[in-house]
Amino acid sequence: MNSQARIASVELVAGYDVVAADGSRVSSVPQARVTFNGGFALLEIPGTDTVQVVSAPGVRLITFAADEA
Helix, strand or coil: CCCCCCCEEEECCCHHHHHEECCEEEEEEEEEEEECCCCCCECCCCCCCEEEEHHHHHHHEEECCCCHH
């Protein structure tokens, strides 16, 4: 299942992290382009050149503007 991309802030569960633009590993990002595929969140974080995939159990909170819903 593919879904529409959203610009969102993302918080991950403790023990899960992604790579930020500066190369550090972080558990939250203030802005990412997020799509969902099956049980995974695909994150395109500004300043990185990869799509980072997080399984659903690793996602604590994803927040985006109501007008994008």
